[in-house]
Amino acid sequence: MIQEKQRSASSGYLMIVVLAVAQIVFGYLFFSALKAVSIPGILGAALASVLVVILWVGLFMVHPNEAKVLQLFGQYVGTVHEPGLKWANPFYAKTAVSTRVRNFESGKLKVNDSRGSPIEIAAVVVWKVHDTAEALFEVDDYEEFVQIQSEAALRNLSTTYPYEPHEGEGVALRSHPGEIADSLKREVQDRLDQAGVTVIEARISHLAYAPEIANAMLRRQQASAIIAARRQIVEGAVGMVDMALDLIEADNVVKLDDERKAAMVSNLLVVLCGEEGAQPVLNTGSLYT
Numbered sequence: 001m002i003q004e005k006q007r008s009a010s011s012g013y014l015m016i017v018v019l020a021v022a023q024i025v026f027g028y029l030f031f032s033a034l035k036a037v038s039i040p041g042i043l044g045a046a047l048a049s050v051l052v053v054i055l056w057v058g059l060f061m062v063h064p065n066e067a068k069v070l071q072l073f074g075q076y077v078g079t080v081h082e083p084g085l086k087w088a089n090p091f092y093a094k095t096a097v098s099t100r101v102r103n104f105e106s107g108k109l110k111v112n113d114s115r116g117s118p119i120e121i122a123a124v125v126v127w128k129v130h131d132t133a134e135a136l137f138e139v140d141d142y143e144e145f146v147q148i149q150s151e152a153a154l155r156n157l158s159t160t161y162p163y164e165p166h167e168g169e170g171v172a173l174r175s176h177p178g179e180i181a182d183s184l185k186r187e188v189q190d191r192l193d194q195a196g197v198t199v200i201e202a203r204i205s206h207l208a209y210a211p212e213i214a215n216a217m218l219r220r221q222q223a224s225a226i227i228a229a230r231r232q233i234v235e236g237a238v239g240m241v242d243m244a245l246d247l248i249e250a251d252n253v254v255k256l257d258d259e260r261k262a263a264m265v266s267n268l269l270v271v272l273c274g275e276e277g278a279q280p281v282l283n284t285g286s287l288y289t
Contacts, residue, residue: 004133004196007070007078012059012085022052058090067132069095079132097132101200106151108206111158113173118210121158121173125150125188126201134196142195149191150202157184163209173207180204241265 026048033041062068062083070077071093080086081099088094103126113119127146129135135142158173161180165172171179185202192199245265 001194002076002133002137004131005076005078007080008082009080009086009088012061012087015055015059015087016085019052019055023049026052054090056090058087058092059085060088060094061085065098065100067097067099069097069132069136071095076133076137095136097129097135099129099132101126101128103127104147104150105205106147106154109151109155109158110210111155113158113163114160115162117163118212119158119163119173120206120208120210121154121204122206123150123154123184124201124203124205125199127192127197127199129196130198131196134194139195142197145195146192146197149195150188153184153187153191153202157187163207173204177204 026045030042030045030049033045060068062080064083066083068080068086070080070088072089072091077092079097080088103124105124106122108120108122110118110120125146129142139145157180160183162172164174165176170176173180181201181203184204185199188202189199
């Protein structure tokens, strides 16, 4: 496995001065030999000038958050990270690799969750290259590799968890975004290690039921919400009825037998649990005996 080797390069500004002076000197020698009609001098100065021209090719620029990977006739030599104008062997092939933070957003994938329900899911992956040698030499195209493997990890994650939790279930895609993001980041990182890529963040950006079952699932969610609300209302009503009976007995307001308690409980539950406001009816009983 080819791993990155950091390499330093000579200052390009110093080499510009050296090569410019050499170019002037050898140019002067060439014209001097040409005037003197000295064949050896002409050939020597011409060859030296050509060599200086070749050395100019060794100049290259390294931008901030960028690296230049150096190769000599197909063999990896090293990577230059220090920004600025640099000079290296003119026969080195110099390939630029960005080490900036980048992000990739997958398209909306239609997959099945762990229950087999069809869902639509998409994710955003934030990543950067940490090993330029692995990124260039271990995979064919590291940017395409990041995209394909991120989508594959997202598909696998969606089949591991349900869309939403039910009774007795733990982590779900909709209810535990933090845990799902951590799990997705680990899975994507495992797939991208060999490409010299570090995953900074991976998070779901879109999550919904597939259109063919969206209406049915919406009705089920509405039914679940209604049941939960009814349960809370009934629990509160029972507590209020129990409190009312305890206060009546404690303050000796009225003595209630079991039949009257049952009637009072029934009336209070109807009033407290009813959807519409209660309409009181005044029962005065018989005024005359």
